[in-house]
Structure formats: C-alpha cells, structure tokens
Amino acid sequence: MPIIVEKLTHTYMPGTENEHVAVDNVSLTINEGEFFGIIGHTGSGKSTFIQHLNGLVQPTSGKVTVDGFDMSDKKQRQKGRALVGMVFQYPDYQLFDSTVLDDVAFGPKNLGQSEEEAKKSAAEAMKTVGLDPELFGEKSPFELSGGEKRRAALAGIIAMKPKYLVLDEPMAGLDPSGRRDVVATIDALRRELGCTVIMVSHSMEDVARSAERIAVLNEGKLYALGTPDEIFSKTQELIDMGLDAPQTARLAEALRQKGCDVPESIYTNERFIEWFRGLKHV
Amino acid sequence: MISISEVEYSYEDGEDAKKALSGVSLEIRDGEFVAIVGHNGSGKSTLAKMLNALILPDSGTVTVFGMDTADEKLTLDIRKKVGIVFQNPDNQIVTTVVEEDVGFGPENLGVPTQEIRKRVDRALEAVGMTDYARSAPHMLSGGQKQRIAIAGVLAIRPDVLVLDEATAMLDPIGRKAVLDIAKRMNKELGITVVMITQYMEEAVIADRVVVMNEGKVAMQGTPREIFRRGDELRKIRLDVPVMVELREKLAAESLIPDTDALTVEEMAEEICPLLLKN
Numbered sequence: 001m002p003i004i005v006e007k008l009t010h011t012y013m014p015g016t017e018n019e020h021v022a023v024d025n026v027s028l029t030i031n032e033g034e035f036f037g038i039i040g041h042t043g044s045g046k047s048t049f050i051q052h053l054n055g056l057v058q059p060t061s062g063k064v065t066v067d068g069f070d071m072s073d074k075k076q077r078q079k080g081r082a083l084v085g086m087v088f089q090y091p092d093y094q095l096f097d098s099t100v101l102d103d104v105a106f107g108p109k110n111l112g113q114s115e116e117e118a119k120k121s122a123a124e125a126m127k128t129v130g131l132d133p134e135l136f137g138e139k140s141p142f143e144l145s146g147g148e149k150r151r152a153a154l155a156g157i158i159a160m161k162p163k164y165l166v167l168d169e170p171m172a173g174l175d176p177s178g179r180r181d182v183v184a185t186i187d188a189l190r191r192e193l194g195c196t197v198i199m200v201s202h203s204m205e206d207v208a209r210s211a212e213r214i215a216v217l218n219e220g221k222l223y224a225l226g227t228p229d230e231i232f233s234k235t236q237e238l239i240d241m242g243l244d245a246p247q248t249a250r251l252a253e254a255l256r257q258k259g260c261d262v263p264e265s266i267y268t269n270e271r272f273i274e275w276f277r278g279l280k281h282v
Numbered sequence: 283m284i285s286i287s288e289v290e291y292s293y294e295d296g297e298d299a300k301k302a303l304s305g306v307s308l309e310i311r312d313g314e315f316v317a318i319v320g321h322n323g324s325g326k327s328t329l330a331k332m333l334n335a336l337i338l339p340d341s342g343t344v345t346v347f348g349m350d351t352a353d354e355k356l357t358l359d360i361r362k363k364v365g366i367v368f369q370n371p372d373n374q375i376v377t378t379v380v381e382e383d384v385g386f387g388p389e390n391l392g393v394p395t396q397e398i399r400k401r402v403d404r405a406l407e408a409v410g411m412t413d414y415a416r417s418a419p420h421m422l423s424g425g426q427k428q429r430i431a432i433a434g435v436l437a438i439r440p441d442v443l444v445l446d447e448a449t450a451m452l453d454p455i456g457r458k459a460v461l462d463i464a465k466r467m468n469k470e471l472g473i474t475v476v477m478i479t480q481y482m483e484e485a486v487i488a489d490r491v492v493v494m495n496e497g498k499v500a501m502q503g504t505p506r507e508i509f510r511r512g513d514e515l516r517k518i519r520l521d522v523p524v525m526v527e528l529r530e531k532l533a534a535e536s537l538i539p540d541t542d543a544l545t546v547e548e549m550a551e552e553i554c555p556l557l558l559k560n
Contacts, residue, residue, distance in 0.1 A: 042423045042453045089451070090370075145322040173369065173450040175321040175480045177519035202453045205524060244454030247483075247524040247546055254550035260557040269528045276537055279557075 001067040003030040003053060003084075003164060003196075008062035010048050022048040024220035025062070030164070030198060035190065037211030037228075038200045041242045045220040046200050050166050053198065054084035066164070082111070085162030087154050089169040100126070100144070100152050101137035107160040118159075125159035126152075128192065129185045147178025151185060158189060165189065166198045171206055183210070204246040208232060208267055216243070233264035248272050284310040284333060284364075284442065284474075289342035291328055291497075302328040303339075304497040312441070315468045315475045317485035317505075320494030321519040329494065330446045330478050334364035347441070362391060365435030369447040371427030380422075380430055381406070381415040387438045398437075405433035409463050425456020432463060442474040443467060450480060461487065482509070482523045486544050493520070506542045525549045 010023040023045045030036045040046045051057045052064050055071040064071040069080030097103035105115075105122035113121060123133040129151040136144070141152060150170065157165065170186070171179045183206065189195045201207050207214060207228070214231045216224040218241050224231055232238075235249040245253070249267035256262055266272050291303040303325045310316055320326040331337040332344050335351040346363055349356040365387075368374055377383045384402045393401070406412045409429040414422065419430060428448055435443060445464060449457040465487060467473040477488065485491045491508040493501040495518040501508060508515075512522045512530055522530070525546055532538045538556060543549045 041455055042425065147322060173447070173480070175519065176482070176521035177321055242455050248528065250546045251525065251528070251549050251553075254546055255554055255557065258550060258554045260554050262557075269524065269531065272528060273531055273535075273537075276532060277535065 002032055003067075004063075004065045005029070005052070006063045006065075008049070008052060008064060009060050010045075010052065010057065011060040012048075014060065021220050023052070026217070026220075026222045027062075028215055028222060028225055030196065032163075032196055033190075033194060034196055035210055035212045036196070036198045037207040037214040038198065038217065039202075039204065039207055039214060039243060040217035040223075043219075044217040046217050047168065049217065050086070050168060050198065050200055053164070053166055054081045054086055056086075082160075083163045084166060085157035085160060085164070086166045087157050087168065087170065089172055095141035095149060095153060095156075098140060099138050100131070100141055101133060103141055104152060104155045104159050107156050111160055121159045121161075122155070125155040128158060128188060129155045130181060130188075131155060145178070147174050147181050150174060150178070150182055154182075154185065158193070158195075161193070162195070164196045164198060166200075168200045169202065170199065171201065171203055179206075186210070202244065204232075204238075204244050204249075205268075208246045208249075216241075228267070229265055232267035235267070283312055283347065285343075285345045286310075286329070286332065287343050287345075289329075289332065289339040289344060291332070291337065291340050301497050303332075306342075306497070306499055308492065308499060308502075310442075310474060310476060312474055313468070313472045315465070315487070315489045316477070316492060317488035317490070318476065318478045318492045318494060319480070319482065319485050319520060320500075322480075324494040324518075325497040326478050326494045327446055328497075330366065330444050330476065333442065333444050333476065334366055335360050336366070358391070362438060363440055364442040364444060365438050365440040366444040366446055367428065367431045367435055367448040369450045371424055371431055371451070374431045374434070375419040375427060378418055380411065380417050380419055383419055383430060384433045384437050387434050391438065401437040401439065402433075405436040408436055408467070409433045410459070423453075423456065425452045425459055428452060428456065428460050429463065432460065436467070440473070442476065445475070445477045445479075447478050447480060449484065457481075457484075482515075482521055482526075486523055493518070505544055509544060510542060 005026060005028050008023055008026045012020045012022055038046050055077040066080035066083055069076040071077050071080050095103050101122050104125055105118040108121040109118040126133045131151055144152060170182050186197060211228060213227055232249050235245040235253045238245045246267050248269050252262040252266045266275055286306055286308040289303050289306045292299040292301045318326045335357045338352050344351045346360045349360055351360055375383055376386055381402050384405050385398045388398045388401055406415055409432050411429050449460050464475050468475045479485060486505045491505050492499055500518060509522050509526045515522060529543055533540045541552050543552050
C-alpha cells in the first residue's frame with residue numbers, strides 16, 4: 001500500500017500578517033519499494049511537506065494517508081507513524097544517549113521491546129549501516145565523525161524497522177567518502193530490507209543517480225513529477241528556478257547552446273561517456 | 283601574512299594520543315584565496331581555529347602579521363585581523379535583530395557607536411542584506427543567516443576571512459551567494475580568504491588548494507595542478523569535481539585529448555569542437 005497525498009495545503013499563521021502558504025495543493029502518491037526524490041530550493045515547502053508524512057504537522061486542508069491510515073486522525077496517526085521513519089539533517093540533534101548502542105536501542109525500546117531485544121535490534125541496525133557494534137557500540141556518539149554520526153542516527157531509525165524511510169538532506173555536510181558511505185548504506189537498506197526511501201536533497205548529482213521518481217517543489221506547489229529522465233531534460237527550467245541541475249546536465253545544456261546536438265537523456269557522467277563512445281564508433 | 287610553523291596539536295593528553303595536527307607548516311600570503319580540503323578528521327578545521335587563536339599549538343608556532351598566537355596579550359589584536367565564519371549559522375547568531383548582531387563584534391572591540399553604525403551598514407550592503415537590517419535572524423533562511431554571520435565578521439574589518447565549512451549546510455543558492463561574497467571581498471577589498479571545504483567544486487575557485495590528510499599537508503598547488511592528481515586524492519578519501527571525473531574518464535579512453543579543464547564552461551569549450559567536427 002502506498003503513501004497518498006491528496007490536495008495537501010499547509011498555511012503557517014493563518015489569518016495573521018505573517019500568513020504563509022508553505023505547501024499549496026500538492027497531490028502525489030509514493031509507491032511501496034520506490035526510491036522517491038524531492039527537490040526544491042530553501043523555502044520551496046519541502047521540509048513542511050515531509051513533516052506531514054509522519055504526522056509531525058497537520059494539514060490546513062487536504063489529506064495524507066499512509067497504508068490506509070489517515071494521518072489527520074489521532075488514533076490512525078499512531079499506526080501510520082510507526083511505518084514512517086524520519087532522519088533529519090543535523091544528526092547531533094538526534095543522538096543523545098551515552099553510548100551508540102543505547103542510542104540506537106532507544107527507538108525499539110520505546111516501541112515496547114525488552115532491553116535485550118532492543119539491544120539486539122540495535123546491533124543489527126548498526127551492522128546494516130556499516131557500523132560494527134563491537135567497535136562502535138560502546139563509544140559515545142560524540143566521538144563519531146560526521147559520517148558515522150549520520151549513520152548512527154540512521155541506525156536508530158531503521159532499528160524500528162520502518163517501511164518508509166524519509167531522509168532530509170542525508171549527505172549534507174559530509175566529506176566525499178562520508179557521502180559515498182551513506183549512499184552505499186541507503187542502497188543496502190533498499191536491497192536487504194526492501195525499504196521505501198523518500199529523500200530530500202540539494203545535491204542534484206545524488207538525486208539523479210539514485211531516485212526512480214522525483215518531485216520538484218517550487219513556492220509550495222508541485223512544479224513537476226516524473227522520472228529522472230523527464231525531470232533532468234528540463235535543465236534550463238531547473239536552473240531558472242534557482243535549483244542546481246547536475247553538472248553533467250549543465251554541460252549538455254552548454255554544448256547545446258554552442259550548437260552541438262546532445263540528447264536530453266544525458267545528465268550523468270556515466271551516460272555522457274556511453275553516448276560519447278557511441279559517437280566515436282559511428 | 284600568516285605563518286604556520288611545525289605545528290603539532292592533540293585534543294587529548296598522553297603519549298599515544300592521536301594527533302589532530304602533526305608537523306604542519308604553511309604560509310598564507312596577503313590577498314591570497316586559499317582552499318583547504320581534507321576528509322572528516324584530517325585536521326583542516328583544527329588548522330582553521332589556529333588562525334585566530336581559538337586553539338593554540340602544543341608545539342610549533344602560528345604567527346599572524348608578526349603576532350604569535352600563543353601570546354595571550356595579543357589575542358584580541360589577532361581576532362581583529364582574522365575573522366571566522368563556522369558551519370552552523372544558528373550557533374553564531376547572538377541577538378534578536380540583524381543589525382545588532384552585525385554590530386556585536388565591533389561593539390565588543392570598543393569601536394565608537396557612530397563608527398559601528400557605518401560599519402554595520404557597509405557590511406550588510408557587502409553581503410546584500412541591507413533590506414533585512416531590522417529583521418529577526420531566526421526568520422531568515424540558512425543562506426541568509428550565513429551572510430549575516432559574514433557581515434558580522436566584515437564589521438570587524440579583518441584582513442583575513444576564514445570560512446570553516448561555512449557552505450556545508452546551505453542549498454545551492456545559499457552556497458553560491460556565500461562563495462560570490464568571498465570572491466568579491468578577495469578581489470575588490472584584497473581580503474585574504476581561507477576557505478575550509480568538503481566540496482571539491484568550491485576549491486576550484488581558489489588560487490591555491492591545500493590538501494590535508496592525517497594531520498599533515500599532503501599536497502598543495504593550484505586547482506589545476508591538484509585536480510590532475512585524482513588517484514592520489516581518492517586514496518585519501520577525497521574526490522575530484524564532477525567535470526574533472528568526466529574529463530579523466532574520457533581522456534583515459536582517448537575519447538578527448540588530455541586537458542586540465544575544471545569547470546562546465548571549460549569542458550564545453552574542449553568538447554564542442556570535437557562534436558561539431560563529428
């Protein structure tokens with residue numbers, strides 16, 4: 001069963017001078033097992049949007065259902081919320097216990113698992129994100145590097161075995177190898193646990209590489225929804241919107257402007273090389 | 283000029299404590315734009331904090347315009363010369379009105395009130411935030427907050443601006459705004475810029491790139507020189523800009539001639555003639 005968002009509108013401080021429509025009549029469906037990307041610049045409404053997916057905030061109008069549970073209904077929301085795990089941008093705000101293992105075990109314990117069960121779930125989750133429980137379990141979360149903290153926060157969420165995993169800027173602030181590790185972890189989660197991943201990112205490179213479908217939010221509205229091929233064929237529109245098209249898409253666009261014939265499907269280095277190789281053999 | 287000589291530093295005590303910096307020597311010349319890159323834990327942020335005496339070396343010396351950072355009497359004078367902007371904008375804002383925040387630094391340094399007014403106005407103008415002088419900082423976006431933090435440093439009239447991963451948490455627009463300001467301060471006012479960054483794309487705009495690894499300077503040179511050494515960079519958990527990766531792979535298959543292009547524009551220049559000939 002999917003997450004269904006119907007005509008979702010969220011207005012901050014309605015009826016006041018500071019009234020602000022953050023999400024404006026957005027409808028979309030996120031399918032089970034999908035890797036769903038959400039892009040949009042700061043203020044496009046993407047953070048407000050994802051907070052509706054586990055009922056952290058309530059719609060001003062419209063409706064969100066998670067596997068049939070209406071997230072506006074208090075009782076149903078609890079059931080729906082258990083299916084949706086959220087990992088926020090600043091891992092420091094999500095880590096608080098004295099050891100990494102206790103920290104990761106906090107969620108499952110909260111869901112009613114015994115101390116022992118919770119620690120077992122935590123150790124498994126740590127393995128999934130590539131943090132060896134033997135090596136990292138007894139460390140303080142504050143001894144971890146940025147990338148390790150990010151993975152520990154992720155482990156804390158996946159220890160609760162959510163069906164939907166919402167990641168807000170999972171790669172921000174990490175060094176290149178930290179970014180590679182997090183990408184590999186997300187791939188493993190999808191492969192091993194069959195998680196549905198909903199990823200908000202500024203990094204068009206990361207979204208272009210991983211997402212199966214992408215929603216583009218602009219000024220609270222759903223500007224476009226489609227496959228990466230469909231979205232990144234509109235490079236110039238993305239740039240005009242203040243988004244950062246993938247560098248390779250920008251290169252393709254620059255070449256077109258110089259009068260070269262570059263197909264619209266070229267927006268990653270892999271595709272560029274493949275296409276270029278093909279030309280040489282003609 | 284800033285001179286860093288044989289600097290060692292460890293966050294813990296003891297014989298076998300892991301060294302954050304181990305034997306770093308580096309000179310930063312006046313008016314230079316230097317990017318310092320390295321993976322998490324490579325020592326680059328520790329080095330940044332040495333530049334205005336936030337951290338003092340265990341051994342070795344850091345001299346800022348002839349002043350030794352280890353001399354406590356000089357700390358305030360050093361901080362007038364070198365201003366730092368950090369990663370998380372929320373931790374750097376101290377007041378509830380933007381202009382007060384920008385004036386906080388000079389006020390602390392005892393600058394006369396009238397002079398503060400002038401400096402705040404200029405600093406806000408320089409970062410393009412004049413319209414927000416009376417706004418509440420918490421209502422601003424991350425990128426705008428970072429511009430306010432930079433204005434706060436500019437109001438001190440430093441000779442050196444240090445950006446310690448100041449763009450890491452920003453969206454593409456916010457990041458570009460911060461980089462443009464840094465570039466402009468460097469070119470127009472001659473302010474020395476030291477930019478610590480995780481993003482190889484950002485290092486491309488510097489005059490010189492310093493690569494840190496395991497608390498040491500592993501390489502340094504112009505962006506063109508450094509980003510021709512992709513294999514060495516990857517070995518120390520770094521990377522090359524996306525366009526350099528493309529160029530490396532195309533050249534490896536002899537699909538394009540070997541070049542030192544770094545940016546989208548330069549790659550387009552290289553590749554277009556080949557396509558039009560085809």
